[in-house]
Amino acid sequence: MARKGRPVTGWLVIDKPAGIGSTDIVNKLRWLMKAKKAGHAGTLDPAATGVLAVAFGEATKTVSLLTDSLKAYRFEVRFGAETSTDDAEGEVVSSSPVRPTDEAIAAALCAFRGDILQVPPRVSAVKVDGERAYDLAREGEEFELQARPLWVESLEVVDRPSPDSVVLEMVCGKGGYVRSIARDLGRALGTAAHVAWLRRIWSGPFDAADALTWEAALALTPEALEASLLPIQSALADFPMVETTLDGARRIRLGNPGDVFQSAEGICWASHQGEALGIGEVKMGQFHPSRVFVA
Structure with a gap:
């Protein structure tokens, strides 16, 4: 059975704010606009x-890009106490x-930059044998989470x-997981620590x-x-764009390779006269779409 709703397209x-889940916001916005499909690019804790x-x-x-x-x-790291959730709750x-002193903190942060391994908080959405870690933690189950790789571009006071x-x-x-950074930093400094508050200040091209x-959104x-929606291509600012020929645009809309005027390395997106056509790669002068945007 087809999902009901209007074909609304774009980014918001x-x-x-604190106190509401990411999924709750998505569901509310989708309901308000009667949109057929909606999702978000990265969960924030309530x-x-x-x-x-x-x-x-x-x-x-x-979204995946x-x-x-x-x-x-x-975020603020509070010293003196480690908590069951690695945050103030x-x-x-x-x-x-x-x-710790300022000097000790500065020295300890070096180990948290670049390619690192971190164990997610026990109260997280990581799956353990098909179950969410936060569900197992709330039920008092004993379990271990494996360390996961993370690239840290920068970490500064x-x-x-x-x-x-x-x-x-x-x-x-x-x-x-910012909460893991706070917890592990505390341990590295010979103390206990947790996240007091956390704010995501930008995500990809969005600030x-x-x-x-x-x-304001609810009002x-x-x-x-x-009318406030941003176009599809607003999420693609970090990727190269290639302009297609008229015939190339027609072919790409049908999911086929189409001619472009320039080359690009790696993932890119195709455009024709300002219209975003799809995501893919350029090979031998043609754009090969992996995902096509339906007008």
């Missing part, structure tokens, strides 16, 4: 704030009187408001400064919300 960038990029219709075909893009987070599981805390800014690749607040009419 929301500045997510307590976290910041950039949540929501895709509608054909824009959902670009945005999910793989670099993202930036600003969990129960304290260990404590320490140690408060931006503020030291008190001996009890430090504010960091991290740029990382797909699959980063919090340009995002729509959740309150808009469905028509105004749809």
Whole structure:
């Protein structure tokens, strides 16, 4: 049975507030616009704030590209207590009187840059034998999570408001758990630590400064919300664009290779007279689509 709804297409960038889940926001927006299809590019914990990029219709075909893009987070690490959730909402599981110096923090951060391994928080969406880790944790089940690779582009101190805390800014690749960074940094410094607050300040090409607040989004009419949508190609700013010939555009729309005017390396997207046609690769002067956008 076909999913009901209107063929709404585009991106809406929301500045997510604390206290609401990412999926809840997507579902509410989809309901408001009666959209047939919607999704988001990267979950934020309910307590976290910041950039949540929501895709509608054909824009959902670009979600995986945005999910793989670099993202930036600003967060406060609170020293003195490690919690069951690695954030301020969990129960304290260990404590320490140690408060690291600025110099010790700066030195310890070196080990958290580049290619690292991190164990996700026990209260996370990682699957263990088909079950979500957060469900197993809430049921009191014993389980172990395997370390996962993460690329950390940068991790820097931006503020030291008190001996009890430090504010960091991290740029990382797909699959980063800020809560794990805080927990492991505390251990590396010989103390205990957790995330006090967390904010995603940008995700790929989308920046919090340009995002729509959740309150503002809810105040808009469905028509105004749809008018606020960004085009599909707004999520493709980090990838090269190739312009197609008229006949090439026709062929690409049908899912076939089409002629382009220039070459490109790796993943790129094809355009004809401002219309985004699809994602793919250029081979021998032709664009080979892996995903085609339906007009």
